[in-house]
Amino acid sequence: MSASTEASAIIEFFKRKSIFITGATGFIGKQLVEKLVRSCPDIEHIYLLIRPKRGRNVNDRLKELLESPLFNTARTINPNFEKKIIALQGDILDPNLGLNATDECTLIENCHIVFHSAATVRFHEPLRLAVQMNVASVIKILALCHKMKKLQSVVHVSTAYANCNRNDVAEMIYPPPIQPSKLLDASEWMDDQVLDVLTNKIINDRPNTYTFTKALAEYVISQESADLPIAIIRPSIVGCTWREPMPGWIDNYNGASGLIVATSKGLLRAMIGSNQATADIIPVDICVNMMIAIAWHTGIKNPKTIPVYHCCTGHLGTLTWGKILEHGLGHLDTICMENAISFPHLQFTENRFRYFYLRFLQEVLPAFILDCYMRLIGRKPIFSKICDKIYKNVRTLDFFTTHSWVFPNDNSILLQNEMSDVDQQIFNFDVKDLDWSQYWRIYCLGAKQYLLREDLAHMPQCRKRNQRLKRLQNFLWFTSIALIVKLVFFKSFKFHRILIVFLRLIISVLSTITTKIGVNKK
Template identity: 45%
Template structure:
């Protein structure tokens, strides 16, 4: 992990930093986190700060697994934290969408509709089929098990923290880095990154989303800086600890709003200027909030081209793959559909308070002031980051990629022209009026060309 590009600057500035890292073998699903007695003792004696970030981020995780990784694992971490003799602060990383069943989300912990203890006991004796059948009723208005279990985990932290000094950070949709360690760093297909790549490759052509809905993207370095600042502030308030757990909504929508229509524009324009290698089609995405229109475009612009391409692969003796890709893409789109079609309002008073407590120097080093974020520049660096760090495409390949994109454009124009001519010829064969119009247009073009040639001859 420490050999990836993310840490290159750190390796240059502090070559021996790896010696400060001690990896501990653990398993969130096992009793006692599967820690050895020796490791438990080391942690109990030496830990001052805990950042609990571990969780499953699969939105459609089976409820039993999501409970195990997001709720029970948090319970085990808190139990371990209670044994740490020098612990100053426990930071729990949640999600801004934990309470997405509400339109206005305050920086407080909301009580869940069910007692997490009773739910844990109930799920323990249920078989998987029964749990799957009950899941929609249990999660209620929340879209998936991820947001549901993260809400339960927050309440568990409140109930079982006891005398621990605890704070909760809730990031929204985490995207590529804004500034640190360099703009555009991203190394996975999670969240919007995979969708951006699919759009850049020309595979994604339609998506159900509201152009005016807020796209609450937050750069990963903003989340990290907020988390570190929250740990500093809460850790320094040992004598004047607040009565309630401090919750920080790490979001951008209420401070520097950006909309899904703008996301689509910047992603497509960036990938047209700086195309991905071996694109399937030229980038172009249609956003619609109408389900039927979206299904129509899926059939016309996703499934039909994928079917024809797979048919071509079969004819040349290669294994078809595009329909499988489209199926995976549709699953990802269905998961994100809820978040691209709705908007929320997050209160960020605690975030503003935290920033006000920091010195001018700390505000520069641990910058999370998203008012300074220029979305057009950020989206370009984000898209270029997916090209460089996710797909590992070199910028030296851009001329060839642009040439390939121009070739796709010419193929499309040629295909459309042939299609129009064929359709028109069908009408000509059946309609006298269509024939008359066709002959008029042809004669007009002939006269124009004759005039152009005559004018050219006279000049010479």
């Protein structure tokens, strides 16, 4: 390990450096902090911008962050790493980031590297708040960076979908449809209702305020960064960890995580989407390794233009939404969650009429029946509300599950070529060896263990429950078909006998197929 450490140019670059991170309590931010303290032990300080939340002060929130299982490996390697991490009270929505004079002076005098990952990731955030969090915050960060006396590198976390109105997105900053300064001014004085009414017209051909404001933020950087050593990373849909520090770590329901949980519980069964559309999922540890490598490269090269790096997997051409159903959610047959209400099943359809009738039959109607049962036993009905919440969340994904994009990764390849073999190993962001079937198995296990906090020892009971649900589901389906046929067709004795023979034949064939599938799986 010591030889590798001595040979690492990136670890050497971070020695005795002080780092400022925004968004450290977010998914990417947590992973970034963990990777830095685990792989770069000689960092001087890591300053985290944290705001008080729900009655907890910033030190309490920092303590909660560092007590996460995510840091168990780092704690084993370097038990005293917590001393290097300092919480600074602030908020990206406040003037000057909410920093007091002392903390601002500390950053100005000591900070070498800045990672800006704070943002709202809610797709349909009201435009005013999205602008303040994703655009105005960048202006504040840049203003602070201009004051820093030892600054060597700034990395801004954007998204690959900032320019999703284009099919082929280059690693460059595109001009915006509206000047950010005009929108910022309008958000200061315009009435909320007026701004909400105008939102669709303002964002135009982008699907939501998130992608729109992230594009504006990139343009602000191109205009306001002047001679700052700055770079932009554009991750696609960020998923659970692939390898570091433990496989499958996840702490939020965004993106694919929500689909896994809702499907595994039997609450989500249909979505609008194309089985052939590319699903561009990137493991969070890959994203963080690239962020650190970008910070190093920007610091030593100080590029004259702002480099943009795509952090994606779409160029592999191996994962579609259909493949996710096949390789990913297929693991839910064996990795079962507790208290599922039906056997896991999900299908994509591009036909909206088919989607709505599937949703009604498989989600809305069962939720209504379950709520009726809850009322009968004197408990509060919850399933219809959960069903509505899931519906609203998955509908925000329609645009991304029905379209495909090309994200060239030329700059990422060049960056990798600049790294030594040792650094490519320690800060690996090469995804060519990513086995999707294995990754989705890890993802399902991670969702159960880290997100739902379910005991893996209970898996056998969960599997038995799922098998009972499957048998019940099949029984209800066949019974429904039989009743419909009986009501629709003639009730003659002869037809009745033919119907029974026909149904028995179907059941026999299905039983044979199921048996063969079971044998093949074994």
